[in-house]
Amino acid sequence: xxxxxxxxxxxxxxxxxxxxxxxxxxxxxxxxxxxxDEVMLGLSLLPGKYLLQNITTALNKTFWISFxxxxxxxxxxxxxxxxxxxxAGYGLAAYEFRLKKVIYxxxxxxxxVPPVLGIIGYMQEMKALHLxxxxxxxxxxxxxxxxxxxxxxxxxxxxxxxxxxxxxRLDGCNEFMIFCRIVLPCIKPxxxxxxxxxxxxxxxxxxxPLVMINKADNYTIPLYIQSLGNEHKxxxxxxxxxxxxSVVPLIAAFAVFSKDFIRGLTEGAVKG
Numbered sequence: 001x002x003x004x005x006x007x008x009x010x011x012x013x014x015x016x017x018x019x020x021x022x023x024x025x026x027x028x029x030x031x032x033x034x035x036x037d038e039v040m041l042g043l044s045l046l047p048g049k050y051l052l053q054n055i056t057t058a059l060n061k062t063f064w065i066s067f068x069x070x071x072x073x074x075x076x077x078x079x080x081x082x083x084x085x086x087x088a089g090y091g092l093a094a095y096e097f098r099l100k101k102v103i104y105x106x107x108x109x110x111x112x113v114p115p116v117l118g119i120i121g122y123m124q125e126m127k128a129l130h131l132x133x134x135x136x137x138x139x140x141x142x143x144x145x146x147x148x149x150x151x152x153x154x155x156x157x158x159x160x161x162x163x164x165x166x167x168x169r170l171d172g173c174n175e176f177m178i179f180c181r182i183v184l185p186c187i188k189p190x191x192x193x194x195x196x197x198x199x200x201x202x203x204x205x206x207x208x209p210l211v212m213i214n215k216a217d218n219y220t221i222p223l224y225i226q227s228l229g230n231e232h233k234x235x236x237x238x239x240x241x242x243x244x245x246s247v248v249p250l251i252a253a254f255a256v257f258s259k260d261f262i263r264g265l266t267e268g269a270v271k272g
Contacts, residue, residue, distance in 0.1 A: 032241040039236050050237060057235060058228065058242035062216060066224035071249070073135050073220060074202040077142035081198045082191060085145050089152025090183055094165060104153070110146035116207065123211060137212050138220070142202060148194055155190040156183070192257050200250055221246045 031039050034048035092104055126137040160183065168178045184191070206222040213223060225242045228235045 028240060028244060031237065032244055034237055036235055036237045039240075051241070054237050054241035055245075057238040058245060062219065062224055062227075063242065063245075065217060066219045066221050067246075069135060069218060070203055070221040070246075073138045074199045076139045077202040078195050078198040080139065081142040081145045081148055082194050084143055085148030085152050085194065086184070086191070087179075088149045089156060090179060092149070092153045093156035093160070094162065094183075107146050107149050107153075110144075111150065119208065119211065122208075126212065132212060133214050133218065135213075135218055138202070138205065138209055141208060142198060145198065148198065151194055152187070152190060155187055159190075160186050196253060196257060199253065203246075203250060 027043060030044060030047055032054055033051040034044060035050045035053075038044070038048060038050075092100065092107075122137070122141065123132070126132050126140075131137050131140075164182055164186075165178055168182055173181075204222065205220070206226075209220045209223050210226075213219060216227070219227065221242075225239050225246065228238045228242060
């Protein structure tokens, strides 16, 4: 009984924080059931009768094209970024070479520079390569991920036993096989965590597609949601409905991989 009373404040605090976090999501759900005019009049605690109409407006042909574009861009960005981060992180964590510290410090430096500062230069670069207006720049931007390299490097330093690598080398295993059969299984939670983060960031990206994409056929989900409505009025209710539908893949991915994601966050932060 005494231990139960000791846990009570923690449980109450968790419940309060959960309720506070749920309120904005609840209001979003409610607004998706009202018309734009009703949304503009103010918040309502009760659902309306326009949910099916809003879903019909949001789920048109352009939505599915945008959904396909977003999934393609996010999946390729995730795959390329995580692959490069894994190889670079393993190189920085497992090998000793000249300028290693300089390179690592440069990786840290790239994380301190706001990405928006380089967007003009990136636009000019893509224009010179005749890639403007395509989906390719939305993928290439994720290849050099400073955070990904830092994340994998730190996780390997904290979690990978280098004795396993040395034993495999003595047994005649080449570096590629060591990487695939020993390193990757040891850092599975870190890989899943990084995959989810890169996919999420790419899926939610708005500024770069806004300045790079100029055709509706290449819209991603954020651009499509922003475009809902007509030249005279934005359909806010349909935008909110489209927003809710667009987060379903993210919620599903986190629900499936939540244990590995949390494990990756916690294990990578603990030395030993």
